[in-house]
Amino acid sequence: MILLRRLRRINLLLLFTVMAGCSDQASDLDFQSNSNTTIGGDVQKKNAALETDDEILELRVAPNPERNAYFGDLHVHTTYSFDAFAFGTLATPYDAYRYAKGQALTHPGGYQIQLERPLDFYAVTDHAMFLGVAKEAANTNSAFSRHEVSKPLHNLNEEDNYGETSLIARGKVFSTFVRDVGRRLKNGTIDQKQLVDISKSAWLDIIKAADEANVPGKFTAFVAYEYTTSTDKRGNLHRNVIFRDSDKLPAMPFSRFNSQNPEGLWDWMDNMRAKGIESLAIPHNSNGSNGQMFKLTDWAGNPLSDDYAGQRMRNEPLVEITQVKGTSDTHPLLSKNDEWADFEIAPYRVATKLPSEPAGGYVRDAYLRGLKLAAGGISNPYKFGLIGSTDTHVAGGSDQEVSFFSKAGLLDSSAVRRGSIPTDVVRSKIYNWLLPGAVKTVAGKDYMSLSSFEYWGASGLAAVWAEENTRKAIYEAFRRKETFATTGPRIKVRFFAGYGFDENLLSRSDIVSAAYQTGVAMGTNLIAETGKVPKFLIWATQDASGAPLQRAQIIKGYEKDGETFEQVYDVVCSDGLEVNPDTHRCPDNGARVNLADCSINADVGAPQLRSVWQDPDFVADQEAFYYVRVLENPTCRWSTWDAVQAGVEPRPDLQKTIQERAWSSPIWYRAQQDE
DSSP states (O other): OHHHHHHHHHHHHHHHHHHHHOGGGGGGTTOSOOTTOOTTSHHHHHTOSSOOOOOOOOOSOOOOTTOEEEEEEEEEOOTTSHHHHHTTOOOOHHHHHHHHTTOOEEOTTSSEEOOSSOOSEEEEOOBSTTTTHHHHHHOTTSSGGGSGGGGGGTTTTSSSOOSHHHHHHHHTTIIIIIHHHHHHHHHTSSOHHHHHHHHHHHHHHHHHHHHHHOBTTTBEEEEEEEEOOBOTTOOBOOEEEEESOSSSOOSSOOOTTTOSSHHHHHHHHHHHHHTTOOEEEEEOOGGGSTTOTTOSBOTTSOBOOHHHHHHHHHHOOEEEEEETTEEOSOOTTTOTTOTTOOSSOOOBOTTSSSBOOOTTSSHHHHHHHHHHHHHTTSOOSOOOEEEEOOOBSSSSOOOOSTTOOOSSGGGGSSHHHHTSSOOOHHHHHHHHHHSTTOEEEETTEEEEOSSSGGGOOOOOEEEEEESSSSHHHHHHHHHHTOEEEESSSOOEEEEEEESSOOGGGGGOTTHHHHHHHHEEETTSEEEOOTTOOOEEEEEEEOOTTSOOEEEEEEEEEEEETTEEEEEEEEEEESTTOOOBTTTTBOOOOOOOEETTTTEEOTTSSBSEEEEEEOOTTOOTTOOEEEEEEEEEOOEEOHHHHHHHHHTSOOOTTSOSEEOOEEEEOOEEEESSOOO
16 A cells, blocks of 8 residues: 555646646646557556556455464553552553564663564453542542542652652552452442443443454454452462454453352353353463362352353363463472473462362363363363463563563562562661561572462463454454464474374475364364274474573373373484383483573574374373473573673572473373263
């Protein structure tokens, strides 16, 4: 379109030049009327100043039937979220989408943040509960600001008041403003309609921002929000709700005010679906749920049923496995034979210092529970795919270790406030005076401990395999669970299973189309075939800006005689190394990190890892699931980067290095053909 407009301008310029300056010589270009002119005829060609340009501009990439990998973030908070506003965030949904497309954004701490590369899709997911309310309470020109509960927020983000006292006050918004507004709603001293009108206005603006940002074929912006609930004992049960379309949406999102019970959310989603509004919910931070996210009873404590399983899977086909508040793959107490289980473990319930029960709170444990339920005759409610996201509360995600700025705005905007480098004596005394226990002493040095910031991680990303970058194609990938998660690097993971795969598949030029035609992709069932043993195709590709890959693994879970078990298999090693058939492990490839400057030895590792693998312990009548985990070579954790950049020793009680990773959605081997 730009080229066509320019050509039109050129034609007009020629025409006006000829008519204005050379009118008595017009015959040179012969713009005179001719009664013999016919469309497409010779006379018409003689009257043309330029030859017709028949070139077609392809402004939208043609769909790829073998599907492309698209990376995005489905968990983003802006100034409309009550907590983000309290953290100093002024960025709007419009700013958030500009950030996703590659533009710089001002962090509440006053510095600029920017993605290394633009993302392919994004969703602003502001909290439905108190949507836009904190921002309105702070605006002294608003009617809502006149309520007594609003006074502590007056002009909160309009003054240069970011000192230590201010940070404590901001942190207390959770326990004061939110609680007090909730109480006054119940006793009627705050008008419910006033609150709803504020939230409706913010919701309409969020929708508008997504529609303005959405460019089919180039960038996908989903309309979305967060349903924020928990158990009475602070077990996290938060979900992000993603809408497929924006032409028909609810006037107001469903929140904890409507139901504390997530089953109420599913009822509402089913009701909206019956009215033509399609959506899905994505649970996150199961690690902080105190074992309640994947429990074996419903909200009321009743045993799970087929109806429960059907409704849950209809509305929640995906789970967020990794984000800033920790990773929820598995826990060392749950997977004692998995050497990589101790990865970015955040041990507390969300927004507390209360320990969180691991069982029932991690993805792998949920998959195993699903197998056991199915063995007992109940439909599996835990056959979900995997994504990652950031849960940023400053409108832009922080998923790079080297430039990590965490998520809580002013509260964790510096290395000192994140607790990764020591604080000075004066600040230590101020904080301990304002909030006893705010500083933690480790090896004789004082570190900030306002929250559990030191356990947070630079993570993660959602990824899909889809034909094109549109709402329709990406949402369909969500629904079929052809999704994978990464801790930040854009590692690409393919995972297929079938009965016709062999080693020659790896050398075929049509490897992907052949895998689709003769097998099944991640997120689906592989049905047993009598006398046949399945094989699995694993293909992982390094992020060009990340570290080389070290190994690709398959995590297997299976059911036997009413019990469940798990096994970790290294499937393919870097550097030409071979898997030990007895231990199922790759040898050490020699990858090392220099903690003095975080440099790595770049001569080891692999740009890609591929294999056709057969389970050496396969049992035909045994129900099982398989998913891929890909590990990079070790690199510095963000807390080590903070220390290196500050010229101090890394905090001794934190992990110095990590192995960034990616996970595929599972493939479920179905020994029974009853689904």
